[in-house]
Amino acid sequence: MNMAKSTLHRRCKECAIKLHTNALKPYLTEENKKTRLRFCLSMVELSSLTSQPILKDMYNYVHVDEKWFFLSKESERFYLLPEEREPLCTCKSKRFITKVMFLAAVARPRFDATRSEEFMGKIRIFPFTFKEPAKRNSKNRAASTLETKAITTVTKEIYCSYLIEKVLSAI
Template sequence: MEFISKRKILNSEEQNRLAHWLLANSNNGRCNDRAQKEAASMFGIGRRTVRRFWSKTKEKIQSGAPVIFSSSRKGVIHKDRMQVDVEKVKSLSILERSTIRKMAVKLGVSKSLLGNWIKRKELRPHTNAIKPLLTDVNKIARMKYCLSNVVYDATMARPQFSADGQELFDGKIGIFPFTTVIPAIKEKWPKSAGIKHIIIQQDNARPHFNKDDPDFIVAANSDGFKIDLVCQPANSPDLNVNDLGFFRAIQSLQDDKMATTVEGLVQNVVTSFQELSSVTLNNVFLTLQGCLTEIMQAKGSNDYKIPHLNKARLLRLRMLPECIQVDEELLKDSLQHVLQFEKDVGTSYDIGALMVHFGFN
């Protein structure tokens, strides 16, 4: 089979270099075949192109014009490129424009095309990331929380998959009052899981359960389970799996369902929870791990961008990690930083094992 190479198109800089090279290797206004052959090999073009360029160069010299070339190629223009239907976009409701995936479905286009429109600034995305104001105490508590999760990450209730990608546990216990959480966890927890040490995380809202409640302690330490209850750091929705992405994923599903009553809305939320894939939930847990690393690098601040890990591509390649590795130097620096402050800050987060490991005791 004969190999046919594509014709190379020189940019402005290459054209000017070629013209000056030909002039430098010419003699009395003539550029011999040997020089033209060498130029064709040097610039990766055909000898016919070199001859044509030499003719243009001589024409400029004879007319007294400077030997300067500029490429006429301004980029490929696709006449069949699909354009944004502005009127159709305007007709979409706010909910229908809330995510790229949903908007692409409503417009009848692919997500990649919609992403290209945004890149070409034919559409302008809008996000409203209002972040809580953090005190120094908040920042230290956040760092201690991140460090404690380096130890306890394996106990989080995230989906579990076999080596060939088969789902073993979807990670979804259910939606119900807190009083029924522990029985539901024990019922749904996979029998194959050797670890039964579970940490339930809740925010700092007052209606939540007290970890010192006698009934909770009895229920949490029976049937071979050891269940602890911790609160996330104050002003830290980015350290809560639900706030970080789980609720957003559910909302994008339930927004497509019509509800005219409170009962209907509740049912839509429950249905959307059931429809949410374990892959999406697992991705949220990985994103949380990425946020833990970013927070430690930012010394507890929330002034960082949520990391994008290309999870979809890694999943297709079967290279999606179970957990994100943390650099030891970052852990040491974080421990040194938190130890500069009062020891009574963030005492509910156990970092003793890390301190012993790195010799801080």
């Protein structure tokens, strides 16, 4: 095994083997391409088409995006002072680490006449979580203490309720 690895390395140095990385690209059908083109054209001001085309100012748009994050990693590096104790990180299974979904909402930044920033464009980031009372006592908390738990399955209904109740109220 080690012999093959060194032979491969030597052949790469001798330029006998060409290294290549291949990034995945989305497969777009003709209909996908037409839809993307229609969207791009919808962002152009119609009154400016005859002369120099100008894009819409996008002041009335809010962009939302979601991202899943793991609550912890299987292995994590810590830098500790000599007097600090090593942290104890536990979970029920290394194969099933809890994930939390976040929804981010942003808009175009706004400036006044003197180019001072009035609004930076960040609306808010919303975690898909809920609060639930603890069922029994433990060494960490008393029974009926509210615990924050992740919503593990985000459905269309939950996503829509977050858009309506949280994002729209934050705007």
